Amino acid sequence: LNVNAAAAANILRGNDNFLILTHKKPDGDTLGCAAALCLGLRAIGKTAFVLENPETTPRYAPMVAPLYADGNFKPQTVVAVDCASRDILPANAQNFAVDLALDHHPTNTHYAKLSVVAPEEAACASVVAAVLRKLKVAVTPEIATALYVAVSTDTGCFSYDNTNAAAFALAAQCAKDGADITAINREIFRVKTRARIALEGAILGGIEFAFDGRAAIAVITRELILSCGAVEDDLENIAAIPVSIEGVVAAFTIRELEDEPGKFKISVRSAPGFSSSEFAQKFGGGGHAGASGFSKTASVETIKTIILQALTEYFA
Amino acid sequence: LNVNAAAAANILRGNDNFLILTHKKPDGDTLGCAAALCLGLRAIGKTAFVLENPETTPRYAPMVAPLYADGNFKPQTVVAVDCASRDILPANAQNFAVDLALDHHPTNTHYAKLSVVAPEEAACASVVAAVLRKLKVAVTPEIATALYVAVSTDTGCFSYDNTNAAAFALAAQCAKDGADITAINREIFRVKTRARIALEGAILGGIEFAFDGRAAIAVITRELILSCGAVEDDLENIAAIPVSIEGVVAAFTIRELEDEPGKFKISVRSAPGFSSSEFAQKFGGGGHAGASGFSKTASVETIKTIILQALTEYFA
Numbered sequence: 001l002n003v004n005a006a007a008a009a010n011i012l013r014g015n016d017n018f019l020i021l022t023h024k025k026p027d028g029d030t031l032g033c034a035a036a037l038c039l040g041l042r043a044i045g046k047t048a049f050v051l052e053n054p055e056t057t058p059r060y061a062p063m064v065a066p067l068y069a070d071g072n073f074k075p076q077t078v079v080a081v082d083c084a085s086r087d088i089l090p091a092n093a094q095n096f097a098v099d100l101a102l103d104h105h106p107t108n109t110h111y112a113k114l115s116v117v118a119p120e121e122a123a124c125a126s127v128v129a130a131v132l133r134k135l136k137v138a139v140t141p142e143i144a145t146a147l148y149v150a151v152s153t154d155t156g157c158f159s160y161d162n163t164n165a166a167a168f169a170l171a172a173q174c175a176k177d178g179a180d181i182t183a184i185n186r187e188i189f190r191v192k193t194r195a196r197i198a199l200e201g202a203i204l205g206g207i208e209f210a211f212d213g214r215a216a217i218a219v220i221t222r223e224l225i226l227s228c229g230a231v232e233d234d235l236e237n238i239a240a241i242p243v244s245i246e247g248v249v250a251a252f253t254i255r256e257l258e259d260e261p262g263k264f265k266i267s268v269r270s271a272p273g274f275s276s277s278e279f280a281q282k283f284g285g286g287g288h289a290g291a292s293g294f295s296k297t298a299s300v301e302t303i304k305t306i307i308l309q310a311l312t313e314y315f316a
Numbered sequence: 317l318n319v320n321a322a323a324a325a326n327i328l329r330g331n332d333n334f335l336i337l338t339h340k341k342p343d344g345d346t347l348g349c350a351a352a353l354c355l356g357l358r359a360i361g362k363t364a365f366v367l368e369n370p371e372t373t374p375r376y377a378p379m380v381a382p383l384y385a386d387g388n389f390k391p392q393t394v395v396a397v398d399c400a401s402r403d404i405l406p407a408n409a410q411n412f413a414v415d416l417a418l419d420h421h422p423t424n425t426h427y428a429k430l431s432v433v434a435p436e437e438a439a440c441a442s443v444v445a446a447v448l449r450k451l452k453v454a455v456t457p458e459i460a461t462a463l464y465v466a467v468s469t470d471t472g473c474f475s476y477d478n479t480n481a482a483a484f485a486l487a488a489q490c491a492k493d494g495a496d497i498t499a500i501n502r503e504i505f506r507v508k509t510r511a512r513i514a515l516e517g518a519i520l521g522g523i524e525f526a527f528d529g530r531a532a533i534a535v536i537t538r539e540l541i542l543s544c545g546a547v548e549d550d551l552e553n554i555a556a557i558p559v560s561i562e563g564v565v566a567a568f569t570i571r572e573l574e575d576e577p578g579k580f581k582i583s584v585r586s587a588p589g590f591s592s593s594e595f596a597q598k599f600g601g602g603g604h605a606g607a608s609g610f611s612k613t614a615s616v617e618t619i620k621t622i623i624l625q626a627l628t629e630y631f632a
Contacts, residue, residue, distance in 0.1 A: 158474045158487070159505045161498050168488035171474070175481035182477050186587075189475045193562045197520050204517045246509045271502075 001114050005127065008100060008116045009134030012041065012077075018048035019075030021093045022064075023083045026053045027236075028153025028188070030082035031060045033102065033128045035146035037081060038067045040128075040137040049073055051093055059188070059233045063146060082124035084286070086111040102127045107277070107286050122160075122167040125150030129170055141178030148174040148181055149188070156240060157189040161272065161290050198228040200241065207242050210308055211315040216242035217307065219300055220255040232258070239267035239291075250274045250314070252307050254300060263297045266307070274314065282310060317430050321443065324416060324432045325450030328357065328393075334364035335391030337409045338380075339399045342369045343552075344469025344504070346398035347376045349418065349444045351462035353397060354383045356444075356453040365389055367409055375504070375549045379462060398440035400602070402427040418443045423593070423602050438476075438483040441466030445486055457494030464490035464497055465504070472556060473505040477588065477606050504552075514544040516557065523558050526624055527631040532558035533623065535616055536571040548574070555583035555607075566590045566630070568623050570616060579613045582623070590630060598626060 003011070012018075018041050022030040034050045041048035049069030056064060069075070078096045083089060084105035086098075101112035104127055106119035118127050125147045132139065139147075151170050155163045158171070175181050192200070202224055208217045218241060225235070235255070243251035253267040266283075268276040269291050276292035283306075285294025296303050319327070328334075336354050338346040350366045357364035365385030372380060385391070394412045399405060400421035402414075417428035420443055422435035434443050441463050448455065455463075467486050471479045474487070491497050508516070518540055524533045534557060541551070551571070559567035569583040582599075584592040585607050592608035599622075601610025612619050 152474075156506075158468075159501045161502070163491075163497060163501060165488045165491035168484050168491055172481045172484035172488055175479075175484055181479060185475045185479060186477070190472075190556075190560050191562050192560050197561060201517055201520045204513050240506075244506050244508050245513060246507050 002110075003114050003116055005116055005130035006134045008102065008114070009131050011100060011114065012046075012079075012131065012135060013044070015077040015099075016046050017074065017076035018046060019069055019073065019078050019096065020048065020050045021078060021080040021083060021089055021096065021098065022050070022053045023080075023088045024055060024090050026056055026060065027082075028060065029123050029125060029150045031056065031064050032146045032148075032150030032153070033081035033124045035063050035067060036125070036132065036143050036150065037079065037102070037128050039140065039143045039146065040132040040135060043137050043140070043143070044135055049075075051090075051096075053090055054092065055090065057233045057236075058231075059236070060149070063149065080112060081128060085109040102131060105288070120164075120166075122162040122164050123151040123154035123170075125154065126166050126170055129173070139173075139177045141180070144174040144177035144179035145184065148179040149184055152181075152184060153188060156237065157185065162288075193230075193234055195228045195230040196234040199224070199230050199234060199238070202228065203238070203241055207245070208304075209248075211311060213245075213247040214249040214315055215308075215311055216245055216248045216251045217304055218242045218251070218253045220253065221300070222256045222258065222261060225256075225258075239269055239293075243269035243271070250276075250279070250311065254303050257295075260297075263295060264300070264303055265293060265295050266303065268292045268294075279310065318426075319430050319432055321432055321446035322450045324418065324430070325447050327416060327430065328362075328395075328447065328451060329360070331393040331415075332362050333390065333392035334362060335385055335389065335394050335412065336364065336366045337394065337396040337399060337405055337412065337414065338366070338369045339396075339404045340369075340371060340406050342372055342376065343398075344376065345439050345441060345466045347372065347380050348462045348464075348466030348469070349397035349440045351379045351383060352441070352448065352459050352466065353395065353418070353444050355456065355459045355462065356448040356451060359453050359456070359459070360451055365391075367406075367412075369406055370408065371406065373549045373552075374547075375552070376465070379465065396428060397444060401425040418447060421604070436480075436482075438478040438480050439467040439470035439486075441470065442482050442486055445489070455489075455493045457496070460490040460493035460495035461500065464495040465500055468497075468500060469504060472553065473501065478604075509546075509550055511544050511546040512550040515540070515546050515550060515554070518544065519554070519557055523561070524620075525564075527627060529561075529563040530565045530631055531624070531627055532561055532564045532567045533620055534558045534567070534569045535620075536569065537616070538572045538574065538577060541572075541574075555585055555609075559585035559587070566592075566595070566627065570619050573611075576613075579611060580616070580619055581609060581611050582619065584608045584610075595626065 038048045050067040052068045098112040101115040104121040108117045239253040270276045280292035280294045283294040366383040368384045414428040417431040420437040424433045555569040586592045596608035596610045599610040
């Protein structure tokens, strides 16, 4: 059942003992939304916790880890943020029935009893901020910071195609509410580790082009990651690199998974006119028009061949 | 004499035949402000032109070149935008007495008869937008686009330390007013030419560190630029690269000038705690706390030595 932000706020107000779920491979939007919603619910007197997400990286851990539920917490109301489907929930979240989903993915499967799905929003942060406004939460600098992390990361610091007036307006409000935007911008968008610099250099040198430069393929093996001394945080948004090159319409980053050697995640990024989600759906994946992904257990060469074959019909 | 935006608007309303001046090595802020002010003045029935800036790059030319005054135009009112001092004006602007300066540089020398100087603003665009609001200009998509170019470039797509609530609020308003933020973000902040990619790769590989990684020096010779096939537009904001590395407090980009071989522009970028402008002032330059520059005719090695010697007192 679809509801709007006001109805969602009413439902939250009438319930208590909240557990907030985030998605696998958690990004700034799901974790920032979880932190903001949890702190907001606490601010109006509710008991609220975030379910531990085992894949949370050190970058975001300080924001959410202090809000994690311990094993004894018995939730009455379960809310998922930025989660498009049940199978994107981490293993430890699979047994919970989800009461409310706050999301912005057009592909949301309505796995929750109630859903606020706003595909027009750049980030789920705008949905959470709207709910917090309806709840009349006094936004603290900590809440504003979590919302700013969410909206800024999901828009690539306001540079991606999903950036819109609402995203800027939310950022302006976060800044007014005391979010430490300077520290976040510096840490997430500007400062690069030496490992990241080495990795970017290697990727830039190894990109392969096809179809007159309209397609680009980057490969990131475990060997490369280890040789650069890179960790998970160093890989964030690395798939944005090949699609940033002039003339590239469809870009693919083939990245070997840490926990499953020989299995690769293929991130698809595209310019308008090429649907990343349609492409990924052919291989059992999904996502947005401009950003999607799928997985494949095969050799890098085989994956490249599969991609190039599937591209032939687009670029014929 | 200092005035506020309302007083500046009154003065503009009471005059006509405007010529708008921009600064040397024009960036998105000065050119976007010039275009927005020129179009805004025309929208309220004034005659207004921008003085041709011979250093305008192909990226920004489509925005301002159609607004250039021809040789016959006799200006009555001269307005400079984003120009901190008279000597930053191009040669063809040196003979004009400046009636009004709209600026955000704290180092503005008050060379104009009247000045609106708002050092708290991230971009001069916020000053121009405030004046246009006071003039009750109906902001067209074209004006909004020019203002968005200005505020987005001066904040590094909202990632630099100067980014603030007012910058985000202006961007939100520009988006609502029909600015083509997707095209601008793509063209200026995301799409990189192959030449830029090659140049970045070479720079990343050649950065020298000093003082335990707190200082970083990058060198860009004409030879490197030519070997990468790079043109002026490919070099925009290149000085932001070495200061983006973790641990770096003060970063220097030594770049050989195209028109004066053997003369170098040294761009200084710094983290809070190190004043780029104080450093540059020692060598006859200037700028902001986080971003400044100066020029030097010497060998690269001599320039490096001079920088490292001057840094010794900071990092002692």
